[in-house]
Amino acid sequence: MSTPARFGGANARQEAEMAARAAWLHFVGGLTQSEVAKRLSVPNTRAHRYIARAQSEGLVRVFVDIESADCVDLETRLMAAYGISLCRVAMDALEPGPLPLRALSAVGADYLMQVVASGAHRVIGIGHGRTIAASVDAMGRTPGERIRFVSMLGGLTRSYAANPYDVIHNLARKTNAEAYLMPAPLFANSAEDKRVMMAQSGLAATMDLIGEASLVIVGIGNTESADGGASAAALDQPDAIDELKRGGAAAEILGQFLTAEGAALETPYDERVMAPALESLRGREVVAIAGGESKLAAIRAALRNGLLSGLIVDEATARRLVEEL
Template sequence: MIEGRSLATAKSDSDADLAARAAWLHYVGGMTQSEVAKRLNVPNTRAHRYIARAQNEGLVRIFVDVEATDCVHIETELMRRYGLGYCRIGMEVPDSNPIPLKTLSVVGADFIMQAAAGRKHSVIGVGNGRTLAASVNAMGRQASPDVQFVSVLGGLTRSFAANPYDVIHRLSQKTSAASYLMPAPLYANSAEDKQVMLQQFGISETMNLIEQATLIVVGVGDIGSGEGGISASMLDGALAAEDLRQAGAVAELLGQFLSADGSILSSPYDDRVMAAPLQSLKGREVVAIAGGATKVPAISAALDSGLLTGLITDEATARAIVALPPT
């Protein structure tokens, strides 16, 4: 007889197995949801939940064999214009969100899985944010014992609760790879506090591991739009974003700021940010996963900075960036 925690574990394993079977019968077997329900001897509503769970946990991957010629042309133009070594544009799908997470998450998940499966990078740095979290959630389960993941910036809130968009724990679940969280907020309270924190066990080791990362996957934040921008809770009060805009900030990258022409902008946060300095990204592969109409100026600034070697975005955002006048 299984009791207590073992009983809960057994039920979870059983549900996971049923979710996988339901998805297989629906997508591979071509059964309707009612037919799946009958086959598994469960109510229709439960069959629907099982199939949805399989999708959410990345157990279902759909491949479409099509040549998206227009997207390839735009990818080529972005690579030429910004000197990128890699560019992937996801085709448009209906999405009511200001940030096209459906498209970005699928293409982003594929990139991260390929990077984790290859032998080129033994340490991969990963940022935080809604888009990166969605990309990791869309990944299938893939054992990647030869790679380590590390957070490249602090992800704790001011109350030291976990960041809701933290991706490291989920990456560990998906890949069974060693994954290291930066156990710190995005910004220390002061420059002095940052120096003290950098000496602490856990943080100093994480910073050393970040220096070893040969691939860094980041998001791009805009300043204060509320749609994929850095949140006011991370900054010094509600007016902080406006102060940054007045100073010329357009984009946020690893908690640091860029002006419209891609120049690294000095800010009061530079001595407090718990992240790798932007200058330290040079010479490494740095791929951004970002998109959405509100982010076009920010992504353009990130591209102009010369810090990025790769970009994953959606079709509408890519077209908008290509349409911008040359800087």
Template sequence: MFVIAVSILPDDDEDSLSARAAWLHFVGGLTQGEVAGRLNVPAGKAHRLIARANRAGLVQVFIDGTIGSCVALEEQLRDRFGLSHCEVAPDLNEGPLPLRALGTVGARFLRQACEGGAESVIGLGHGRTLASCVSRLPRASYPEIKFVSLLGGFTRKFAANPFDVINLIADRAGVEAYVMPVPFCLNSAEDRAVLLAQRGIDEVYDLARRASLRIVGIGTVLGQDASLAASHMIEPAELAEIQQAGGCGEVLGHFFDARGRRIETELSSRLMSLDIEELRTGKMVAVAGGALKPAAIRAVLESRLLHGLLTDERTARALVDLPGPG
């Protein structure tokens, strides 16, 4: 079954007309000629309005149904890693980073979480994949839900994280959204303690601690594409120390080796993120995939921190085929 969501913008302008045309066509089942008649515009303009809505991302398509090969992979991953929830998106042949597939399955999960009524506080990590999920979320309003960042939102030089998603979710979902207004990596453990004692910062941190659902990405540690170093959240020398200690995968600033054992370095005490024991409360669901990610994802899965995994078909196959650690 196809589920089509069309975002209706509040302004009575060309964007609003485009959204209305798309709604009539995709949801109402009207032909483009019928849309033209309903909106009292030429047929050519109706076609352009619908195309414009597609290009602007106002039309989001979700498909409810079962795909045999993906379901089999989901079952294998659930059994192997003790997951309560797993979704595998069909391969779209996108290349090394399947943002369209991951963004779509992540957006559907987010929408269901917002509409389910069970979550009052949802925590979010950051990264390119989560940004893709949020950008594909249909515009709506969920005033009863609060979203909160699960880790510091600035780089070492106090620049904005290019893949922060909190402001984006506030715009897409009409929710209260709280940023952790500090760098991800601090100069010392003492600085971290001082900041956590500050009014406002401690309130955001406490909200992150109380999140019943946490949606996160998974980062690589090996190679030049290690996400935290590439986004300047940590320094190359700090990453090298983690690599030398056997680091393989990362989630919310916590690093793990291939067996899922946490890597402790001098950096660990300086990161502005929830403590590892705090992460074991609530449900944590990762959205991750791509050619560079299987080993990193497997490392985090072996830690047994995750309640769920949303990934793509190629990554799921790679995870199933990877030999066990050691």
């Protein structure tokens, strides 16, 4: 279990207060960084670090109070087409890379903060992936002491772009909630190894908590690129993704695969994945945060499967999904 992060000692508390004060003077008071440094009697470089720290720790939140009619129309059409109860389309932000992380994380963070503030879910399951990690990073501090977060799948022994420990710990730090990590790899070496690990008291307790999650936040992996999903780095062989594609895999959720039509695809990894079966999540709220051109086919497959109750997606991808209806 990961408990909420707290500043240790008087010096750490003083530094945290200075960061908050610097951010307030800069963003609310309108002072330049040089003026902030003079007001706080610190060097310019330290004032800059204080302001950057306040931003990274979610003390600074920027709101753009606008509702795009085009995005609302896309949301409505996707909800009607796929029977989902929630859809949020992030306006395009003209990002340079293939993954629209800034747009997705802004809307994803807003959704997560609303969920935490509402208190409607006592246990929330958290998947892996860069979009989820970026959404948590973008969250402001939102008290949620009565909520428990639990990681939905293993991943401790691999080097992911978004480390699951960092994500779940970051959630705990920003919400003061309890957060539980699954202390296991994404895939066990064998089905027998999985049975042995699942019998351990720590993992069994985590799986029990996963069973209580009424809301699950997931990412969607694809099979079109090497970095398409959290599971890609954990597969046995470098050509494993190609083999899965030849077998019909188009999307990955929690280390399990779907065809382009949305049907569950049986693979050798099913008996080894350290995660709940996707079918066990039906009837709960399952919201995916995903986007980007490379994820188009995977998102479509996930929507066709019917598991998702909600989708947070970028505008360009949403438009393509609607055009192909």
